Amino acid sequence: MNDLLPFRSLLTPEGRALLDEVRDTRPDDELAVATRLRRAHPADLVSAALGQARLRQRAAAKFGAADAGRMFFTPDGVEQSTRTSVATYRAARLREAGVRSVADLCCGIGGDAIAFARAGIRVLAVDRDPLTAEVARANAAALGLAELIEVREAEVTGVDTSGWDAVFVDPARRGSRGRLFDPEAYSPPLSWAVGAAATARTAVLKVAPGIPHEAVPERAEAEWISDGGEVKEAVLWFGTGVPGAVRATLLPGPRTLLGRGLPNPEVRPVGRYLYEPDGAVIRAHLVAEVAAELDGGLIDPTIAYVTADELRATPYAVSYEITDQLHFSIKKLKALLREREVGTLTVKKRGSAVEPEELRRKVRPQGPNAATVFLTRVAGAPTMLLGTPAPAIATTGGPA
Numbered sequence: 001m002n003d004l005l006p007f008r009s010l011l012t013p014e015g016r017a018l019l020d021e022v023r024d025t026r027p028d029d030e031l032a033v034a035t036r037l038r039r040a041h042p043a044d045l046v047s048a049a050l051g052q053a054r055l056r057q058r059a060a061a062k063f064g065a066a067d068a069g070r071m072f073f074t075p076d077g078v079e080q081s082t083r084t085s086v087a088t089y090r091a092a093r094l095r096e097a098g099v100r101s102v103a104d105l106c107c108g109i110g111g112d113a114i115a116f117a118r119a120g121i122r123v124l125a126v127d128r129d130p131l132t133a134e135v136a137r138a139n140a141a142a143l144g145l146a147e148l149i150e151v152r153e154a155e156v157t158g159v160d161t162s163g164w165d166a167v168f169v170d171p172a173r174r175g176s177r178g179r180l181f182d183p184e185a186y187s188p189p190l191s192w193a194v195g196a197a198a199t200a201r202t203a204v205l206k207v208a209p210g211i212p213h214e215a216v217p218e219r220a221e222a223e224w225i226s227d228g229g230e231v232k233e234a235v236l237w238f239g240t241g242v243p244g245a246v247r248a249t250l251l252p253g254p255r256t257l258l259g260r261g262l263p264n265p266e267v268r269p270v271g272r273y274l275y276e277p278d279g280a281v282i283r284a285h286l287v288a289e290v291a292a293e294l295d296g297g298l299i300d301p302t303i304a305y306v307t308a309d310e311l312r313a314t315p316y317a318v319s320y321e322i323t324d325q326l327h328f329s330i331k332k333l334k335a336l337l338r339e340r341e342v343g344t345l346t347v348k349k350r351g352s353a354v355e356p357e358e359l360r361r362k363v364r365p366q367g368p369n370a371a372t373v374f375l376t377r378v379a380g381a382p383t384m385l386l387g388t389p390a391p392a393i394a395t396t397g398g399p400a
Contacts, residue, residue, distance in 0.1 A: 003131045006048040010072070011138060014041065018049040023069065025053055063111070070142045072135045077109035082170070082206070085251050086225055086232050087115035090204065094166060095119045097240045099202055103164040105156040106171055106188075110136035110149065116168075117148035125151045126159050157188055166202040166239075169193040173208050183207065183215050190215065194236075202239035209234045209283050219243040226280035227251040229318075234283065248280040248316070255315045257281060262288035268297035268307065270325055270378060273390060275306040275317040276348070290316050300377045303351045313393035320372060320387040328352075328382035333373065334363040336386065341367030349375040352382065 009015045018041060025033050030050055037046045055073035062083045063071060082090075090112070094102065100121060104113045107125035109132060116123045117140070125140075127133045133153035140149040152159070161167050171186035171193055173179060183190035190207065194217055197203030209224060209231045216222045221241040224234050228251070241247075246259035265288050277290050282304045291297060293316070296308030311319060326332050337345065345365040347356035352375035359375065374385040 004134060006044050007072070007131060007134060009042075009045045010048055010052060015045060015049065018045060019052060022049050022053045023056070025050060027054070030054075067114075067143065071109075072138045072142070073109055074132060074135055077111075077132065077135060080172070081108055081111035082115075083227055083232060084111070084115065085227050087112045088118070089225070089249070089251060089254055090235065091115040091119040091121065093237075093240070094168075094202070094204065095121060097166075097202055099166045101164045102166040102168050103159065103161040103200075105159065105161075105167065105169045105196070107136055107151070108132060108170065110139045110151070112168060112170065113149050113151075114139065114143060114145060117145040121148070123149045124159075124161075124164060125149055126154055126156050127151075128153065128155050157192065161196070161200060164200070166204065167196055167200040168204045168206075169196060170206040179208070181208070181210060183211060194220075197236075197238040200239070204238070205236040207234045207236060209279075213285060221245040221247070222284070223247045223249055224280040224284040225249045225251065226278055229278060231279035231283055246284050246286065248278065248284040248286050250278055250280060250315060253315070257284075257286055257289055257316050259284065259286050260289055262292055264288055264298070264301070265291035265306070266297045267299070267301050267379060270299055270322060270385065271296070271307045271309040272322060273308050273311050274299075274320045274322050274374065274385060274387060275308065275314070276320070277304055277306065277317045281316050286316075290314065299383075300351065300379055303376055305350060305374070305376060311390050311393065319390040320374075321390045322385050322387040323371075324384075324386040325378070326384040326386070328375075328384055330359070330362050333359075333384055333386075337363055337365050337371070338367075340369055340371065342369045342371045343367040344370035346370070346372040347375065348372060351375075351377040 034046050055078050056068050059068040059073050059078045102116055102121055102123055104123050104125045107113050107127045110125055113123045113125040125136050130153055133151055137151040140146045171188050173186055193205045211234050220236040220238055222236055225232050247256050249256045277287050281290055287304050291306045293314055294308045294312050296306040299305050299307050343366050347359050354375050372387055376383055
């Protein structure tokens with residue numbers, strides 16, 4: 001309740017006016033601004049407004065400046081909420097599946113509920129934390145979605161979802177010591193969420209991208225999602241798609257790669273081009289599908305780099321033209337970079353213990369040119385591959 005009172009004060013006319021006044025306050029100016037404002041406003045309200053302004057500034061990267069500037073946040077809410085682009089994509093999938101109402105369990109500050117409502121889906125948003133539920137309710141009102149979003153403060157395990165088309169569960173995946181890697185350590189645990197999914201015609205469970213494939217229920221479709229090349233989450237779908245299917249979806253787009261159950265690609269010598277698959281493709285174990293598309297192979301059976309002799313367009317990997325292949329030797333790499341006059345060096349690693357900053361410090365690149373070095377293994381041997389980004393080739397067609 002102590003947390004609720006300062007937050008509720010922000011919803012008053014005085015609080016909203018203060019939020020507008022401190023909207024663009026820079027961190028270095030907070031002390032001076034707080035000192036000035038406390039002459040005319042309660043100290044707790046000033047602190048709450050400045051804290052909320054700081055959270056809104058952080059949230060702009062996930063929610064966009066327009067929405068973030070009107071919404072309310074908690075520190076955990078900014079950290080753990082779904083990025084708008086991902087939530088919008090997921091809501092569109094549910095809408096296309098015929099879902100018109102959803103029970104959003106563990107709704108947090110309401111990021112997913114907002115996306116559902118904007119897709120025309122009626123939402124029951126449930127969270128057990130009083131402050132979090134209050135923030136979700138304020139966000140629904142702030143964005144003009146209160147008629148579509150009902151927020152309820154309750155334990156999700158006791159909520160009757162039988163009257164809703166779908167169930168969406170986003171369990172807490174952080175504890176007092178940080179991220180939780182065991183799905184049964186989620187709150188509520190994955191087993192409970194799977195049980196809740198069994199009671200609904202359609203269900204969506206948000207899980208960590210690192211979930212072991214063996215932990216995915218056989219009747220679920222597993223999807224790994226990246227946005228701008230950064231893996232954001234994994235999602236288990238029930239009642240949509242094909243049970244047991246695996247897909248990687250890349251945003252913006254979306255572009256979706258479906259698993260075909262291909263065997264691991266063969267290992268082959270490094271060709272002219274090296275392809276770095278998107279993180280969602282790697283997490284989904286779909287590197288073989290990308291290799292088949294490129295008529296390529298692996299440089300090592302344990303490394304997710306694909307090599308090929310031809311340059312082909314693919315949205316599922318970034319391509320590089322390889323100019324040099326060296327056995328691991330900082331001395332040789334330093335000499336080669338000096339010869340090529342490379343001053344801008346991008347360091348990528350996979351299967352190497354060497355840290356990029358450590359390598360840059362040792363080779364001290366200088367010159368007008370740029371290059372990329374891959375610290376990796378080729379057929380089991382520590383190797384350095386030097387190259388540059390390959391020329392872009394336009395991809396054709398829509399989502400796979």
